[in-house]
Amino acid sequence: MSIKEIELFANDIRRNLVWAIGSKGGGHIGGCLSICDLIAVLYGEVMNYDPNTPNWQERDYLVCSKGHAAPALYAALALKGFFPMEWLKELNRAGTNLPGHSDRKVPGIDATTGSLGQGLSIACGIAHGLKVQGKNQYVFCITGDGENDEGQIWEAAAYASHYHLENLIMFLDWNKKQIDGWNKEVMQLGDLAEKYRAFGWNSSVINGQDIEEIRQSIHKAVDIRNGHPTMILLDTVKGAGISCIEKIENNHCIGVPDSLVKESLEELEAIRMQLKIRYGES
Numbered sequence: 001m002s003i004k005e006i007e008l009f010a011n012d013i014r015r016n017l018v019w020a021i022g023s024k025g026g027g028h029i030g031g032c033l034s035i036c037d038l039i040a041v042l043y044g045e046v047m048n049y050d051p052n053t054p055n056w057q058e059r060d061y062l063v064c065s066k067g068h069a070a071p072a073l074y075a076a077l078a079l080k081g082f083f084p085m086e087w088l089k090e091l092n093r094a095g096t097n098l099p100g101h102s103d104r105k106v107p108g109i110d111a112t113t114g115s116l117g118q119g120l121s122i123a124c125g126i127a128h129g130l131k132v133q134g135k136n137q138y139v140f141c142i143t144g145d146g147e148n149d150e151g152q153i154w155e156a157a158a159y160a161s162h163y164h165l166e167n168l169i170m171f172l173d174w175n176k177k178q179i180d181g182w183n184k185e186v187m188q189l190g191d192l193a194e195k196y197r198a199f200g201w202n203s204s205v206i207n208g209q210d211i212e213e214i215r216q217s218i219h220k221a222v223d224i225r226n227g228h229p230t231m232i233l234l235d236t237v238k239g240a241g242i243s244c245i246e247k248i249e250n251n252h253c254i255g256v257p258d259s260l261v262k263e264s265l266e267e268l269e270a271i272r273m274q275l276k277i278r279y280g281e282s
Helices: 003-024 029-033 036-046 067-079 085-090 119-132 151-162 192-198 211-224 258-278
Strands: 061-064 139-144 168-174 202-207 230-235
Touching: 003 029, 003 036, 003 067, 003 085, 003 211, 003 258, 029 067, 036 067, 036 139, 036 211, 061 067, 061 119, 067 085, 119 139, 119 151, 119 168, 168 211, 192 202, 192 230, 202 211, 211 230
Parallel strands: 061 139, 139 168, 168 230, 202 230
Antiparallel strands: none
16 A cells, blocks of 8 residues: 555544444544554555455464454454454444454454453464464564553563564554553553663654554564564554544543544544545545
């Protein structure tokens, strides 16, 4: 995909996850919106995958450790043809094909997550297995602010460094909030980029809402191959891309009535039109 196509893809992901969460009446919308640009880059350009064969053995893997952000991932997978778009309206309902948190029964989902802190360990296991087999595939892992409070994250960080998992690229969605409030109030972890560096990782901080910065940082991580895992700290905004949701103070998990769905979709449509104008489309 071109930059234009990736930006439009990110907009489509936001539109569809708002529709899905709105159809349920609410959900974890803040942390879904903040990773849409990352997911658009991963599925728009970076990752190797086959929607017709979700378990293709040569694919790259994605572990969404912050499993409550599954609706963003589901929206991208539906747009890429892994399953019918109609499934999105069944989000988190009884008997659904799409549970509220990432679930391996969903085509395209590589790990069941939701118990925060466990996903990085799963990603380490996959990456180590691929390395032992001599495979040239990558494992991407998305973590959140709150789960980096968990000790298991740091055990996995030490493991990845010790076993030189250079095929592991982790993203930290640093939107500065977690379920109980602002990071600085719940658990202040200091300079996370420096902490991961001290654990033996390649580590950098980028604008997590900038498509081009995300692209460049991932390609740099892929090119380095210096025996170290990579952590990319995404400086993001919870609820990013929809101003009316960004403004909600506690927007981790909220009710999403029809009025908020309507306002959000109208804003996203206006953004879509601005993008088309920027790129010379009528």
